[in-house]
Amino acid sequence: MTIDAVCDAFSLKRDAYYKYRNRFVIKKQIEKDVVQLVRKSRRTVLREGTRKLMKSLSKDFKAIPENWQVQAIPYNNHWDYS
Structure with a gap:
């Protein structure tokens, strides 16, 4: 599918398409990181809560994601801690 077809289907201009695409790529990279x-953290401390996890992540991250994003990642990736 060409970029023109996608832009026509969603009523977007080309620059808006690239803006949304880049935003999506950056979001996925942050989520992957x-x-x-x-x-890595859960290997050592399995039952670490979101606050402590955010504190430990702040050492490794320049732009720290919001608390709800960190909480949603295990749920979205179907992790089971039982």
Whole structure:
């Protein structure tokens, strides 16, 4: 599917398409980085809460995601801690 077809289908201009695409790519990269850091942290401290997790993530991150984003990542990736 061409960019023109996508832009026509969603009534977007080309620059808006690239803006949304770049925003999506950046969001996915941040989520991927957070998932790696959370998995690394959860290996050592399985029952670490969101506040402590955010504090430990702040050392590794320049732009820290919001609390709800960190809480939603395990749910969205179907992690089971039982």
